Amino acid sequence: MxxxxxxxxxxxWSTLWLPFLESMGxxxxxxxxxxxxxxxxxxxxxxxxxIAIPSGGxxxxxxxxxxxxxxxxxxxxxxxxxxxxxxxxxxxxIQDLNIHQTLVRRWLGLASVKLTTAGAETEEAILDxxxxxxxxxxxxxxxxxxxSNSAQDxxxxxxxxxxQEILCQLGWRELAIGGLTSNLVxxxxxxxxxxxxxxxxxxxxxxxxxxxxxxxxxxxxNKIESFLPMGSVVVQIIDFFFFSGSLGKALLFAIVGACGxxxxxxxxxxxxxxxxxxxxxxxxYGLLTVRRTSLPQNRIQAIKIDEGFLRRWFGLAAxxxxxAGDRKEIDENNKRDLLVPVSSREQANEIVLKLQPNLNPxxxxxxxxxxxxxxxxxxIGCLIVLLGMLLTGLWAGWLALAWLPAPFIIYYWxxxxxxxxxxxxxxxYVLWRTGWLNRSTLFLPIKNIQNMTLTQSxxxxxxHLASLIIDTAGQSNTGGGPVIRHLPIDEAQELKKTIxxxxxxxxxxx
Amino acid sequence: xxNDEATTNELKTESDSLSEEDLPSQSDEVVNQPPSTxxxxxxIVLVWTIENAIxxxxxxxxxxxxxxxxxxxxxxxxxxxxxxxxTVLSVFLSRVFWLPKRAYEHWSYKINDQTxxxxxxxxxxxxVAIPLSRLQHVDLHRGPxxxxxxxxxxxxxxxxxxxxxxxxxxxxxxxxxxxxxxxVIAAKIEQA
Numbered sequence: 241m242x243x244x245x246x247x248x249x250x251x252x253w254s255t256l257w258l259p260f261l262e263s264m265g266x267x268x269x270x271x272x273x274x275x276x277x278x279x280x281x282x283x284x285x286x287x288x289x290x291i292a293i294p295s296g297g298x299x300x301x302x303x304x305x306x307x308x309x310x311x312x313x314x315x316x317x318x319x320x321x322x323x324x325x326x327x328x329x330x331x332x333x334i335q336d337l338n339i340h341q342t343l344v345r346r347w348l349g350l351a352s353v354k355l356t357t358a359g360a361e362t363e364e365a366i367l368d369x370x371x372x373x374x375x376x377x378x379x380x381x382x383x384x385x386x387x388s389n390s391a392q393d394x395x396x397x398x399x400x401x402x403x404q405e406i407l408c409q410l411g412w413r414e415l416a417i418g419g420l421t422s423n424l425v426x427x428x429x430x431x432x433x434x435x436x437x438x439x440x441x442x443x444x445x446x447x448x449x450x451x452x453x454x455x456x457x458x459x460x461x462n463k464i465e466s467f468l469p470m471g472s473v474v475v476q477i478i479d480f481f482f483f484s485g486s487l488g489k490a491l492l493f494a495i496v497g498a499c500g501x502x503x504x505x506x507x508x509x510x511x512x513x514x515x516x517x518x519x520x521x522x523x524x525y526g527l528l529t530v531r532r533t534s535l536p537q538n539r540i541q542a543i544k545i546d547e548g549f550l551r552r553w554f555g556l557a558a559x560x561x562x563x564a565g566d567r568k569e570i571d572e573n574n575k576r577d578l579l580v581p582v583s584s585r586e587q588a589n590e591i592v593l594k595l596q597p598n599l600n601p602x603x604x605x606x607x608x609x610x611x612x613x614x615x616x617x618x619x620i621g622c623l624i625v626l627l628g629m630l631l632t633g634l635w636a637g638w639l640a641l642a643w644l645p646a647p648f649i650i651y652y653w654x655x656x657x658x659x660x661x662x663x664x665x666x667x668x669y670v671l672w673r674t675g676w677l678n679r680s681t682l683f684l685p686i687k688n689i690q691n692m693t694l695t696q697s698x699x700x701x702x703x704h705l706a707s708l709i710i711d712t713a714g715q716s717n718t719g720g721g722p723v724i725r726h727l728p729i730d731e732a733q734e735l736k737k738t739i740x741x742x743x744x745x746x747x748x749x750x
Numbered sequence: 751x752x753n754d755e756a757t758t759n760e761l762k763t764e765s766d767s768l769s770e771e772d773l774p775s776q777s778d779e780v781v782n783q784p785p786s787t788x789x790x791x792x793x794i795v796l797v798w799t800i801e802n803a804i805x806x807x808x809x810x811x812x813x814x815x816x817x818x819x820x821x822x823x824x825x826x827x828x829x830x831x832x833x834x835x836x837t838v839l840s841v842f843l844s845r846v847f848w849l850p851k852r853a854y855e856h857w858s859y860k861i862n863d864q865t866x867x868x869x870x871x872x873x874x875x876x877x878v879a880i881p882l883s884r885l886q887h888v889d890l891h892r893g894p895x896x897x898x899x900x901x902x903x904x905x906x907x908x909x910x911x912x913x914x915x916x917x918x919x920x921x922x923x924x925x926x927x928x929x930x931x932x933x934v935i936a937a938k939i940e941q942a
Contacts, residue, residue, distance in 0.1 A: 689881075690880075691879060691880040691910055691913060692878065696876075698873055698874075709912060711908070711910030712910060740865055743881045743883075743884070744865060744882075744883060
């Protein structure tokens with residue numbers, strides 16, 4: 241069948257009313273506010289005239305004017321109300337294809353499809369609303385295209401292996417642990433600390449609590465105590481959590497926060513499954529809004545294992561990956577998307593090795609940056625401390641001595657920073673590891689390096705150091721190529737030269 | 751540098767045979783210029799001097815006028831005004847009389863069949879390596895002053911994000927066009 245014979249298709253007919261209803265949901269709040277300010281009839285007419293009718297018309301026109309056609313090589317989208325636009329997206333240019341299903345759409349068997357390419361600032365195209373079967377077909381076509389194109393890649397994988405291989409699956413237990421150890425909880429720890437601190441000073445400063453509400457509730461709890469068997473224990477627990485000082489309150493905050501963190505993690509990643517069939521990895525996840533994404537393996541620009549502060553204790557890690565389609569500015573909810581939200585450290589390593597077949601499993605020989613960096617960084621810290629000390633001295637005399645431990649802490653911190661900052665150059669990869677309390681390891685295929693810059697500040701020159709900036713396409717999730725600071729200049733030049741020689745011998749594919 | 755012996759050795763021999771003249775002879779400074787590097791056109795010093803003189807001259811006049819007005823009609827502290835004025839003056843003087851020449855002296859580029867290398871920067875010195883196979887597109891710019899001195903600025907773009915594009919200023923216009931075509935052809939061959 242030649243390409244011209246492929247029939248044009250329309251969006252799902254629910255485009256006529258579903259996005260309209262969703263947009264109406266958004267104007268519910270202004271409507272309520274207006275109904276309070278003026279009469280409900282007036283509000284209704286204003287919303288109807290200025291919001292409902294135009295948006296209803298818009299979505300109707302969008303349904304009527306948007307058509308698409310999927311041929312073997314490209315996706316052609318005809319759209320536009322006044323100005324007709326024909327957009328041709330070659331399938332090989334598609335970086336990423338995401339299918340989103342909100343709860344309502346799942347009930348109705350509908351989905352929206354987002355396509356990203358390397359060229360566009362935002363999504364290249366959004367097809368909203370499509371039937372799930374259409375969306376899956378689209379995804380299948382794109383996936384099949386990439387699989388057939390990287391046939392030689394798939395040959396390298398075990399020949400008789402099953403079509404679809406499950407790389408990672410998350411059950412309730414993993415999700416709960418993941419939620420509990422997400423950085424949100426670490427943040428709550430800080431809240432807890434701050435709470436304790438503030439309450440301590442409040443009590444210290446004023447010497448009294450307001451105590452009005454507490455007294456009122458005390459009367460109630462007295463009743464409970466006489467009412468229930470074990471009443472006193474219950475009251476003690478309630479008392480501990482709600483009233484007796486700041487520790488209880490802070491603990492309560494932490495527990496509520498941890499639960500919230502678990503719930504949000506479960507909502508987002510419920511039923512998470514990472515699978516690979518030939519050279520394309522697919523993910524499906526979400527409890528209410530289900531997301532399906534396909535990521536062709538050769539599209540991955542860089543991949544990173546993140547071990548957050550809490551996760552390192554538990555031996556857990558998360559994986560991030562970037563394609564050239566990923567932009568730095570991604571909206572709040574989607575920012576810093578995780579390829580694998582949580583897994584054990586070993587499993588994360590295994591997944592990375594599977595996604596990057598050229599990567600050697602190790603053991604690795606890490607190189608460190610120059611030792612002079614410790615003192616350099618400490619000097620800056622100590623200067624700040626000295627300034628603080630001077631100011632405190634002027635203001636509060638002997639209290640300035642409280643700064644004395646600071647230089648030691650700064651030195652220790654920088655020592656640990658130095659010990660944990662490493663790079664490794666393998667045949668096909670640059671590996672970059674940073675972080676003492678939380679650690680991240682970046683795996684950057686050398687073929688994806690775009691350019692390299694060696695820079696020297698005046699201080700660098702005096703210390704015979706330099707920074708190497710390695711630039712890659714796409715950096716929204718992983719942070720892009722590393723900036724290796726404090727390298728001895730000889731080593732930096734050698735490294736730049738070696739990598740350049742390797743880069744010119746490879747071919748870059750988007 | 752890492753991992754399995756055999757392949758590393760192989761790489762070493764390969765890179766040794768590649769291009770010996772790429773090796774910078776001494777390594778204390780990023781900026782040291784082996785013979786194969788090409789300087790840019792010295793006329794660029796004039797362009798930069800005039801550009802800076804105009805831009806900073808306007809600033810200097812504005813600051814001087816403002817300072818005089820403040821000094822005469824308000825009781826703003828005169829030493830502070832003087833200090834601000836002196837700072838602006840020194841920036842003006844250094845950027846007009848000192849920096850353009852130094853910047854020119856530090857600018858050089860080098861092109862072989864695989865990479866384009868740039869070296870520049872007076873205070874922060876940079877050395878950039880751009881593999882030709884990674885070039886996305888090449889632009890030519892010509893400002894009014896550059897046109898007068900028959901110079902062009904070449905801008906090369908890669909798919910990178912942090913330092914995606916780099917400029918080579920102060921090229922003879924003919925040379926710039928030549929270089930552009932050279933780069934485009936090289937990029938095409940590399941990618942084919």
